[in-house]
Amino acid sequence: MLKTKIADPTRPGSLAHSARAKRWDELLRCFPDLAEMHVLDLGGTPTAWRGAPVRPAHVVTVNLDPRTARHAESGITPVVGDACDLSLPTHMVTRRFDLVYSNSVLEHVGGHYRRRQFADTVHSHADHHWVQTPYRYFPVEPHWLFPGLQWLPFRARVAVSRRWPHGHVPRAGRAQATRDVQEVELLSAAEMRSYFPASSIWFERFAGLPKSLVARK
Structure with missing residues (x-):
């Protein structure tokens, strides 16, 4: 990975x-x-x-x-x-x-x-x-290892977090992905x-x- x-x-x-x-x-x-x-x-x-x-x-x-x-x-x-x-x-x-x-x-x-x-x-x-x-x-972005994630709109960051398989933050449902994005x-x-x-x-x-x-x- x-x-x-x-x-x-x-x-x-x-x-x-x-x-x-x-x-x-x-x-x-x-x-x-x-x-x-x-x-x-x-x-x-x-x-x-x-x-x-x-x-x-x-x-x-x-x-x-x-x-x-x-x-x-x-x-x-x-x-x-x-x-x-x-x-x-x-x-x-x-x-x-x-x-x-x-x-x-x-x-x-x-x-x-x-x-x-x-x-x-x-x-x-x-x-x-x-x-x-x-x-x-x-x-x-160092937590998700996704280029430019920190500059995307909030909704887009949540969508990436739900689907992106790399980085330190595991993929999760919408509620958990929302919390993960809010936390950084x-x-x-x-x-x-x-x-x-x-x-x-x-x-x-x-x-x-x-x-x-x-x-x-």
């Missing part, structure tokens, strides 16, 4: 695997002490960190899906919670984190108000952050800067074109 050959980040040789490796290189260039850091991962999972090139001293993952809390292991503490309205257990907020990390989550939180809340969570929990999100103006809002660089005005914005590129945005500080 197209997803396996191109967009499966766990498959060596895929474009997604190569892109993830380059992203990790840049992350470690910015934060060479990552292995000694206490990291808050908004929207992440313990499984994602299990195969990471570098494991921080401790990671707290925050995810709405309670299934992610079943995979706790040494050095990783999963919390079921809302990254836009975060309430951590008391013993976790006695000190600030060294870094807030987030990968491909901001486009899913739901509208400007929720994105503003997400950014406030990032700013309030650490002095440093790395927040990545796909770029709205890359020619291929890709951001522009100007929007990213508005949420993270004190950060530098790194453009992750593919074939010379900006593919995703990273707000880093």
Whole structure:
């Protein structure tokens, strides 16, 4: 499948695997002490960190899906919670984190108000952050792997989601396809800067074109 050959980040040789490796290189260039850091991962999972090139001293993952809390292991503490309205257990907020990390989550939180809340969570929990999100103006929509999907009218996007067999979003009936389309809002660089005005914005590129945005500080 197209997803396996191109967009499966766990498959060596895929474009997604190569892109993830380059992203990790840049992350470690910015934060060479990552292995000694206490990291808050908004929207992440313990499984994602299990195969990471570098494991921080401790990671707290925050995810709405309670299934992610079943995979706790040494050095990783999963919390079921809302990254836009975060309430951590008391013993976790006695000190600030060294870094807030987030990968491909901001486009899913739901509208400007929720994105503003997400950014406030990032700013309030650490002095440093790395927040990545796909770029709205890359020619291929990254969730469906469909060219220009993000620029089509809503009804057309739902129709594509119901029938297109590639990408990360499975085909579904009209109601589920509608929810899937509603749940993704890709951001522009100007929007990213508005949420993270004190950060530098790194453009992750593919074939010379900006593919995703990273707000880093």
